[in-house]
Ligand SMILES: Nc1ncnc2c1ncn2[C@@H]1O[C@H](COP(=O)(O)OP(=O)(O)OC[C@H]2O[C@@H]([n+]3cccc(C(=O)O)c3)[C@H](O)[C@@H]2O)[C@@H](O)[C@H]1O
Ligand SMILES: Nc1ncnc2c1ncn2[C@@H]1O[C@H](COP(=O)(O)OP(=O)(O)OP(=O)(O)O)[C@@H](O)[C@H]1O
């Protein structure tokens with residue numbers, strides 16, 4: 001007799017919040033595919049019916065009503081749920097309270113509605129705004145709406161925290177965050193004899209986060225034994241987050257299937273063909289676990305008339321050799337796939353990018369090129385959805401790309417927008433890059449607009465502002481820089497609106513891409529409403545050093561040496577007249593900002609990790625930066641908070657950005673802080689000063705009478721340009 005194995009399908013879907021028809025079609029495709037593969041259990045992502053990111057739409061009754069309609073249509077198709085448990089994520093009202101649920105269906109019946117026990121409510125997540133966590137024990141009756149009763153032929157089903165008893169094994173659900181809390185439901189389920197845990201997730205991409213996810217899942221299934229199946233969404237479902245799949249099947253601490261994080265496929269299924277005897281023997285030999293299991297209070301159960309294990313033509317899954325992406329690969333793929341989803345769902349015909357020849361805009365250009373490359377590869381793998389989307393975007397019914405440049409040339413317009421202050425090197429780099437990736441590139445001068453705007457001001461006020469090098473004040477200088485930066489934004493929107501028209505393509509618009517990185521936002525080192533104001537920004541959550549590494553990575557990947565050249569060039573703004581030989585006029589970013597990009601990244605990270613205000617940031621950095629004197633650390637901390645607070649208003653109009661880091665600057669989304677500050681930070685800074693003085697007093701006592709100097713370096717304490725002495 002052949003041995004029977006569990007055949008489990010973990011489905012990755014690219015859902016779109018509130019796009020019920022689209023979501024339904026993906027769910028149905030995933031069930032059909034799972035059935036074709038012979039699966040007996042199909043697991044989908046969290047809230048897959050409505051889309052995870054409905055946010056305040058979850059307050060609307062319509063969202064829940066339409067979710068039931070979709071479920072009704074799925075259950076109405078006799079074949080879909082026949083001989084396969086379908087574990088579907090959707091919002092459900094119970095006793096007038098909204099829960100984030102798994103709906104467990106089999107053979108056109110609803111066996112159980114299992115609400116989420118621990119909601120995700122930190123950082124980007126606000127689930128507790130719309131949903132309530134289920135806290136009760138025991139199962140309750142859930143009366144179905146008449147329309148659903150008519151389809152399923154049952155009046156009621158069960159609602160609560162229960163396990164599913166199948167003919168040959170026991171299964172339980174855990175929803176996303178429940179894996180991330182200190183006391184996970186899977187521990188008690190496992191001790192109660194549950195052999196398979198099914199986790200439907202809506203988990204977004206952050207750099208280096210997959211390691212944590214893998215750690216949690218492997219630890220869950222090794223500490224208790226058992227199979228752990230994880231299904232996550234993939235894609236931009238309408239907001240700033242990208243859900244990065246990595247759906248997987250794990251058993252006894254080892255990974256047996258792992259889905260790609262980033263890809264344009266609408267639906268993918270990872271199949272786990274697993275021998276449950278391995279779970280039984282793992283647990284049987286784990287005596288201390290057995291002692292705990294004997295003490296475990298049993299969970300309520302619902303019965304499922306199905307054999308999860310069967311004789312199958314598939315062989316057992318083999319352990320997967322992990323080959324995880326490094327951060328620059330994640331950056332090279334995540335934001336491009338977010339751009340792709342955004343493009344195909346926005347109705348736009350492509351992207352417009354003001355391309356300066358600097359690292360930020362070059363990274364964005366390279367991301368568009370890599371997006372095209374990833375879409376091309378997916379089409380070559382047979383992804384018809386992507387080909388159809390592409391043909392719709394470029395409005396060519398018979399278009400089939402051969403190279404990524406074939407795609408880029410149709411959807412991407414770039415412009416170098418020069419002024420008298422622009423350099424030859426940046427112009428050439430922009431041109432070389434545009435040529436390499438195949439964008440439609442324009443070199444355009446904007447001095448006429450700049451001169452006219454200054455002229456308008458002169459006419460009205462009788463005054464002529466000058467750059468500092470020409471004898472003007474700091475404010476005049478800044479205002480003249482800002483005109484150039486803002487004119488670029490105006491020209492960019494004009495180009496985005498009318499280039500398709502110049503090509504004889506009626507209608508349609510391009511999306512303007514923003515290019516400010518997370519460090520610049522945090523410091524406010526950008527002009528409000530310049531090119532940092534755009535439609536969407538793929539790099540707004542990424543720091544400069546990761547961006548440079550990505551440029552180097554993509555320079556190899558896309559065979560574009562100019563990207564590495566750009567990564568190596570010093571970032572300059574080119575907004576002021578440059579005097580040969582005068583270093584001050586070079587306008588190097590880090591000198592102008594009064595801090596390095598890496599320091600800024602550390603400030604951002606610490607603010608997230610330790611929730612630091614000025615005083616605790618200072619205390620942390622005394623440890624982290626032992627090579628600097630307390631006075632210098634204090635100066636840097638105060639400088640950071642000064643600039644953060646004077647520029648925080650700029651975050652209120654920040655371009656929606658791909659969220660990639662463990663911290664963010666996006667006002668009202670990630671970084672919920674005021675934007676009108678008392679920039680003196682009197683109490684906070686004076687506490688810091690007290691600590692510095694105490695330290696210095698102690699040091700002075702120690703060295704009194706001896707020439708021994710301080711062991712901490714104090715060089716450069718009065719560094720920084722004139723502007724920073726405002727402090
Ligand atoms: N509390 C508050 N609430 C709301 N709005 C406030 C405000 N305080 C000022 N404002 C407004 O903001 C304005 C000042 O901000 P803004 O106009 O942006 O100008 P500002 O921040 O003063 O200057 C722009 C900075 O960005 C740098 N930059 C610009 C462009 C490119 C690059 C580069 O790296 O290449 C660097 C430039 O060197 C300079 O340091 C004020 O004139 C006022 O209108
Ligand atoms: N000469 C230019 N032509 C076209 N766009 C420009 C030009 N100068 C600036 N921009 C736009 O303004 C943005 C901000 O300029 P900024 O100098 O900070 O960025 P960058 O040149 O891309 O990168 P880096 O900061 O590394 O020099 C640019 O990313 C670009 O989109």
Ligand SMILES: NC(=O)CC[C@H](N)C(=O)O
Nearest residue numbers: 120176177180202203204
């Ligand atoms: N949807 C959720 O519950 C998300 C929770 C979890 N912290 C994550 O990022 O994956």
